Amino acid sequence: MTSLSKTPNFPMNAWYAAAYxxxxxxxxxxxxxxNKKLVLYRQTDGTPVALEDACWHRLLPLSMGRLEGDTVVCGYHGLVFNSSGRCIEMPSxxxxxxxxxxxxxxxxxxHRLIWIWLGEASKADPATIPDFHWNEDPSWAGDGxxxxxxxDYRLVVDNLMDLTHETFVHVTSLHQSEQAESPFEVTYDDKFVTISRWMHNVDAPPFWAVQLRKHNGWTGKVDxxxxxxxxxxCTVTIDVGVAPVGTGAREGDRSQGVNGYVLNTITPETDTTSHYIxxxxxxxxINEQSITQQFRQGVRSxxxxxxxxxxxxxxxxxxHPDREFYNLNIDAGALWARRFIDRMIQMETAIHSTVIPIRVAN
Structure with missing residues (x-):
């Protein structure tokens, strides 16, 4: 049997960051x-809740109602729903x-985020939530x-998986001609795709040159x-930084350099819009709040x-709906990421499209 439905752009059995x-x-x-309309709120004890944003009665969005204790009151006819989505009061x-x-x-x-699972609830294992521990680790400071x-959220993933674009897009902040020519390594396992690129004995790009100079006064070549x-x-973490050339950063000693983690999770909103957190x-x-603010403003730019x-x-x-992407060597990371996404979607689609044949008596 051939299905006429469009292949989805995203899997449902996954943790998505709904908000900070x-x-x-x-x-x-x-x-x-x-593509699912939701309403989120906190109960009186601070526990977050996510419900379908459509009243059972006449489908008015519950987000147009009001919060009363731990319940949501529909703004149309006053039906009251508890945090489990059960209606506990009806008018008249x-x-x-x-x-x-x-x-x-x-x-x-x-990790300072509200994560939601939209697929089969029985598969929602909190242990599989992406690791964003840097957001709350006392050894790190940051904001976003x-x-x-x-x-489409996958375009942002593509962008993050190939940072050679910094040479051409971020001319005043991260531009470095060596980056587009530097070799990189792609590795993967059952869970992650990793792209590693080292640039040795180069000038620091403007963004990092300022940070290293403020940190220890270094103005020379860097690794x-x-x-x-x-x-x-849809989650991409990027370990980035620079250190004075030859001080052992690649071997694991980054103490003389400046190191950061860019944490990215791109939650699909619709097929063509997304929440990029x-x-x-x-x-x-880490105790200088002014630097945190400067970083947030700089990275936002x-x-x-x-x-x-x-x-x-x-x-x-x-x-151009009939056009397809062409790929270069630098697209290896993005291609592997898309394969991982497609595999998740195909697994769900295969399960839900299984057709039980009907036997017809002769």
């Missing part, structure tokens, strides 16, 4: 994730319809924000590294340049 923890409050927050009747409920979703608060990107790790379907964390001068590129890509894709 500070964005989910004692108030109703409407958010779309993977004592007997409750047993089918009166909205779907609730597994939610976990971890959420970008609403008007593009620079970028180690990108992808975890399907990022943070930049560092392990030096860099990402704004990326945002313009991927959104222009998305418009071009919609304008």
């Amino acid at each position: 923890d500070v964005d989910v409050k004692r108030a109703l927050l409407a958010r779309t994730i993977c 009747q004592e007997t409750l319809n047993p089918s009166a409920c909205v779907r609730s979703y597994p939610v976990v608060e971890k 924000e959420t970008i609403h990107a008007k593009c 620079r590294w970028q180690i990108i790790r992808f975890e399907a379907p 990022w943070a930049f964390c560092r392990n030096y001068r 860099v990402f704004r340049e990326d945002e313009m590129v991927v959104e222009a890509q998305q418009r071009a894709i919609l304008d």
Whole structure:
């Protein structure tokens, strides 16, 4: 049997970052994730909740209602739903319809983010939430924000998996001609795709030159590294930094350099929009809040340049529906990331499209 339905762009059996923890409050927050309309809020004890954002009765978004204790009151006819999605009160009747409920979703608060699972609830294992421990590790300091990107989330993944674009897109901040020519290594296992690139005895790009000079006064040549790790379907952590040339950074001693982690998770909103949640964390001068703010502003400016590129890509894709991407050697990481994503989608699609044959008596 041939299915006429479109192949989905994202798997459902995965943890997606719905928001930063500070964005989910004692108030109703409407958010779309993977084409599903959700309403998020915190209970009185601080526990986050995610419900389907459509009242069982007449489908008015529950986010247009009000929060009353740990329950949501529909803004149309006053039906009351508890944190499990069960209707516990109806207007003008004592007997409750047993089918009166909205779907609730597994939610976990971890690493300063609110993670949600939209697929089969029985498979929602909190141990598989991506590692963003740098966000709350006392040995690191950092901050970030959420970008609403008007593009398919996979375009952002592509962008992060190949940093040679820094030479051409980020001319005033991260530009370095050696980067586009430096060799890189691609490795993968059952869970991660890793791209490792080292640039030895080079000038530090403007962004890192300033940081290293402030850190220890170094203004000479550096060894620079970028180690990108992808975890399907949409999380990319990037270990980046520079150290004075020949001080042992590649061998593991980064004490004389400056090191940061760029944390990225790109949550699909729709097929052509996404919530890009990022943070930049560092392990030096961690008590100086002014540096944290400067980093956030600086990285935001860099990402704004990326945002313009991927959104222009998305418009071009919609304008040229019959065109396909061509690939270069530098696309190896992005290609492997897409294979991981496709494998997750294919596994779910195969399960849900299984057809049981009907036997017809002769």
